[in-house]
Amino acid sequence: MAAPMTKLWKTWVATINPLLRICRQKGYSYRCYSFAKQSIARMLETSPIQDNVKVKGWVRAIRGHRDVIFLHVSDGSCVKPLQVVADPSLCGSDVTYGCCVLVEGCLIESSHPGQTVEVAAHRLQVLGSCDPVEFPFKARKKHSADYIRMYPHLRPRTNTFSSLLRIRSQATSAFHKYFQENGFCQVHTPILTSSDCEGAGEVFHVEPANSHLTQAVQEDSESNHFFKCPTYLNVSGQLHLEAIIGGLTRVYTFGPTFRAENSRGRHHLCEFYMIEAELAFTDSLEDIMQVMEEMVRTTTQTVMASAQEEVQYYLQNTGAEKHRETVEAMTTKQFKRITYTEAISILKSKKNFQFKVEWGADLQKEHERWLTQHLGDVPVFVTDFPAQLKPFYTKLNTDNKTVAAVDLLVPGVGELIGGSLREDSYDALHSRLEAAGEHDMYDWYLDLRKYGSAPHGGFGLGFERYLQYLLGTGNIRDVIPFPRSPGSCKL
Known part of the structure; x- marks a missing residue:
């Protein structure tokens, strides 16, 4: 194989060199782009x-x-x-x-x-x-993070934030590398959608700024919407991934998502990036958790190895040097597993704990962070949540009270990943949508259960929250180039 390649190379050189000499003799110029070599x-x-x-x-x-x-x-x-x-x-x-x-x-x-x-x-x-x-x-x-955040258009010129952007790039590549090496096919899910995946109503409604465009559409339709139906910025690509696994077994998407949450908390954004995956032919929540754990562990190891100098610099300049020990726990220690019911029992047994909670209530950030600390400062899977806390598509457990859903909690951040088995029974899903009065909106989603439905499940990871955990960053606005939050959309 080497001989033909050598012959090809000699032929190419013999062809190109005379051409370059002719160019020089006639005074023509040519450019050699070598930006990487000159970096x-x-x-x-x-x-x-x-x-x-x-x-x-x-x-x-x-x-x-x-x-x-x-x-x-x-x-x-x-x-x-x-x-x-x-x-x-x-x-x-x-x-x-x-x-x-x-x-x-x-x-x-x-x-x-x-x-x-x-x-x-x-x-x-x-x-x-x-x-x-x-x-x-x-x-x-040395400028504080709060001060630097005031100049989103200039902060890439600071050493700390430019370091963060290089780490973010390495983490992006590491996630893609994991999925590509484990048989997942990347899918570009739409940003515009007519479905509210989470069902919480925290969506941004989309219509043209020019009303004449909508009027032109109305001439051919009774609808008063540009797309002839209410349209939103997507809150998740999950439902579209479920459509794709009707023909592919393992798929994932990595892109922007939007939530109209009126929260200015340190862990919330109105625009952020989500990594979502769906796996066909699984009826075990443990299968989903194994992929989640392996993905986070492998990706973190890759980032810590490929961007070691960058991570060290960032941690030193943000005063988070000790956080490295917490991150290393993600790569070396087994993740803990508890049920929601066990989590509530642990929280209620803690005397003088100011954040009280009863069975059936959602876990707050304070509960999530305390649980990871109580269980040894390692990531913790919480499974089998009450049905009323999770969306309509989550598969019901045999007790008819809880669903096969899981949240991965990590120290300092709380929920990092949410996942579940999806309801693959047409009758069960149909009755839930009928009860909620949303059957017409999700008729296409019901079709997925009509024609060759397979047991499946998946999860979604907030990329910025992952970076927060990886780098011990207190505010999520410091790990994204241009943060969007209520009352703030600069640039």
Whole structure:
């Protein structure tokens, strides 16, 4: 196999080199795009000596020492900046903290501790100036998360938040990697939908801003809606995934979801990302929990390995260094399993516990966090909830009081994942929808039980809550680029 490939390579080189020579002779120009090769991350990994390099990035620190200027330049490719050593004659008054620069010079071995290479500059150009007085983020000053959050359009320029974005990217890839390696097919579920999956009514109604568009639709229909029916931003892709598993066995989706919850709590957003999966041919809640546990454990191990330096930097700069021990428990210890009834019994047995709860009531954040702490600061599965607490599609248990539903609780955050077996009986589902007066809205969903229905179940994970747990972040608005919450939709 190697010989044909070698021959192909030689043929390609023999063809392309003469063409390049002709281009040069005739004065034509050609471009070689090598952004990745010129990134600071690559430069820090490469051998120390290169005669001519170009560095493009932002000045994160600047200081003078005798007859030389030291700049720390970052291009966002890694947590470490690249030190640039420049003669003062190259640095005009516009070379300030926060400005964007182009540096040309030699990549040389550094004699300074904490870095292997640096750039000896022979040319420095300011691509974008920055007034350090007006710039909200000051050099050598640590800003609080609350302060940084006030400038969502500028906070990617802080080292801490740019680190968070790289970790978020690594976590996204890790989840996709898990699903792809375990036989799941990714599906893009719709953002616009006519179904309220959760049944709680916390939906955003969608209609065109231009009423003339709706009027044009009305000419051909008696409906006064653009889509001829009430339409919402999706609160979950689950129902659509259930339609897909009529032909595929394992599917998942990873995308934005929307909840019109009037909550400004530290764990709630109006727009967030959900990872949802459905598995056909399972009638055991334990099967669902095994996938949930394996997914969280494997993904966390992948992120901690691939973004180790980023995670360490983020934890140090947010004062959450001790949180690493909590995260390691997710990758090394078995998750606990208790029923809802057992959870209520544990909570009621706690003397002087200020958050009282009775059987049949939903668990609050305080209950969830206390349960994980009480059971050893490890993730805890709570199963078999009262039927009235879960949506209409959840499968009823044999006791006719509880349903085969599960929540995964994690320390510091509370509920991270919610899942269940889905009701696959047409008659049972039909009677529930009839009782709720929603039969017409879900006639297509009933069809799934009519034609070759299979036992199945699934779950949904809040991606931002996962990042909160992974990084020990107190406020969910600090792990998403542009947070949306009641009264706040900047940009």
